[in-house]
Amino acid sequence: MPDLSNKVCLVTGASKGVGRGTALQLASYGATCYITGRELATLEDVQAEAEGRRYSGRIFPVKCDHTNEMNTRKVFEKIAIEQNGQLDLLVNNVFTAVEYAFKNYNMGFWKQDISNWDLVSNVELRNNHICSGLASHLMFARGRGLIVNVNTVGGKMYPLIPSHVVGKAEKDRVADRFTLNFQRHNVAFVSLLPSMVRTDFITKFIEKDDDDDQALNEIRASCRQMLDCSESVEFQGKCIAHMLADENISKKAGQILLTTDLAEEYNFEDIDGKSPLSExxxxxxxxxxxxxxxxxxxxxxxxxxxxxxxxxxxxxxx
Known part of the structure; x- marks a missing residue:
């Protein structure tokens, strides 16, 4: 079992879904975990849940709008002051375009409003770049650290929604291309790809079956076929916790990693005791x-x- 009792972590976009699940898992292994989101109340719910589970780690909610650079910088300043400059892990998870991607997957980009490009680029591209840069200053000074870009297979797929695919592909490329610079300071940068995650949004999407859009219903049917390889919102947190505790994590620097491959390597199961099948x-x-x-x-x-x-x-x- 990973021992993260001496680790300081930051998970962006942790109000719900994978971010929330990741924070809970990190706390379960003893980590001090800062979490960000736009609504303080929902972040405090995550904190209360960790306390209710009697986890040894601690969760600190920080309200932050990641489209605002000054907001983002203040998060890192807060961690630097409160943790004496220590930051061992950054999880770039914040993302705002899930519903947009599902609703417009079959619409040509020439029909889409340009503001939808900003919806992706301001958070998934620009903000992740800012967060990674700010985290690197703290990690380089201490000579160790791990940065994880939470991603999807969207970065590899045919670009039905260009802005979505570009955002996902950028996460993979950054992890790859920044590796040489980061490895000099003993900081590993990776991109993490899950199978289908059973978020509230995905669960409701699968259960619904009354759309007139036949193509969307076909995607829904495909998702149902993938239930055997689906994972809980906390599965990625387990992956990240094991990577953070891995003394040889530098060997994975720059790689695009599947959660199911990591589960096999580190020999752990999902929170329901099941092992999701690999995609x-x-x-x-x-x-x-x-x-x-x-x-x-x-x-x-x-x-x-x-x-x-x-x-x-x-x-x-x-």
Whole structure:
């Protein structure tokens, strides 16, 4: 079990979903975890939940609008003052365009309002760059640290929604291209890709079945096929906790990591005691194609190599 009792962490966009789940898991392993969001009340709910679970770690809510650079800078100033300059982990999780991406996935970019580009770029691009830069000053001074870009396969897929795909692809590229500079200071920068996460939004989306949009219903059906590889909102937190405790984390610097691969490597399960199947699993991919009868005969451990999997995702083959 990771011991994070001496670690100071920051998770952005932690009011709900993966950010909330990540903060709770970090606290469960003893970390001091700062969390940000626009509504202080919802952040305090996360703090109260950690206390209710009697976790050894502590959660500190900080209200922050990440579209405002001064707001963001004040978060890091607060951590520097209260923790004597210590910051061991930054989780770039904040994202504001989930509903927009689902509602406009099939709309040509030439039909989309340019303000939707700003919805993604101001938070997922500009803010993540600011946060990573501010975190690096604290981490470089102490000679260690970990920065995790929470991402999705959106960065690899055919660009139905250009602004969304660019934002996701940028997270992968930053983790890759910044690695040499960060490794000189013993700071690892990685991009983390989950399977389908059972957030409140996704759960409600799957349950709904009354849209006139046939293509959207097909996506919904595909999501249902992926339930076997879906993960809780806290699964990524487990991945991040194990990486933070890994003394050899520098070997993963610059990589795009699947949560299910990390779970196999570090040998842990989701909070419900289950092990989500890898998105690279042929069992899952054949189910998505609609070959359920064939899928039942395929062992869950049989997976596509990363190179082939990336091609499948890139050309939307599944």
């Amino acid at each position: 690279r699993s042929l069992k899952i991919l054949t189910k998505i194609y609609g070959w359920s009868s064939l899928s039942s005969f395929i062992p869950s451990w049989l997976k596509l190599p990363n190179l082939i999997y990336n091609i499948v995702i890139r050309y939307n083959l599944c």
